[in-house]
Amino acid sequence: MASVWKKAMVMAVFFSSLLCFCFDFSEAQLPRFQHAPKPDGSLSFLVIGDWGRRGFYNQSQVALQMGRIGEKLDIDFVVSTGDNFYDNGLKGSDDPTFHDSFSRVYTADSLQKQWYIVLGNHDYRGDVEAQLSPILRQMDSRWLCLRSFIVDAEIVEFFFVDTTPFVDQYFIDPKDHEYDWRDVSPRKNYLKKLLAELEMGLGESRAKWKIVVGHHTIKSGGHHGNTNEIVTQLLPILKANHVDLYINGHDHCLQHIKSSNSGIQYLTSGGGSKAWRGDFNWINPDEMKFYHDGQGFMSVQMTEAQVEIAFYDVFGNVLHSWSASKHLSHSAI
């Protein structure tokens, strides 16, 4: 008898919390994770995008060099900018592609760290729930993929954003593809809530550095070019909140673009496997600091005072690096 009551209570609490979660938009917040920097206050990580092809198209070569550089920089974690599994995401949480394109490929010791992962448009062509499922985390504890979330690393706060639902084309003209919009529809509400949560999270952030990660480009000279929906809906929020770096994939290249009208640096790390597309939309020499139409990845090393990024090719050579610093004003509260 007592156990029946206990069950009923648990169910009541469960459903009331579910109700709060669903209807209380004003109080809604992005899921939040803490990732402390090293004891000396520094933090380093690698960024890879557009990768899952069972090791083919140089994915394995890139993974090997990530392992080498990851060890050299003593990385704390890895960031994935999405398009984790080609061509059509995962079929389910038991899809062997997860092992063949992730666990079996990124095997170096230095890569056995937490991975923070967003979804790309190709992931939305499969079973999205599977990539978000804790079952994958049980199979490989590095895996953490959510739609949108915050990682608070004290000296820097990361805002991971689900950018695919912003793009009109996938809804209006999906061509031969089917997208898994469960939990995205109604789309208008989804985007409104996400933008509100992001605005609130960025506004409340007291971190010295703010980094936003999404799959789609804001500014890009590559095949896909700029993503208009993200430029009009997301970028104003990033500008208003003085975001330092916007990191994306989607275009299968490595790229560094300096904004001419804000402090934002646009960094593309989408060279995780298939690349060499050979088409550019634009190259404005005042903004385009670096473009590599091939495979590779990016590293970020930072302290509260400094950030340093580098791009590497498939051989692990540094192709481009850039750094910036901020004044530390300990007196200011």
Ligand SMILES: *[C@@H]1O[C@H](CO)[C@@H](O)[C@H](O)[C@H]1NC(C)=O
């Ligand atoms: C792999 O990388 C090498 C060196 O950059 C390049 O020559 C080759 O074309 C790449 N292979 C593929 C399939 O992209």
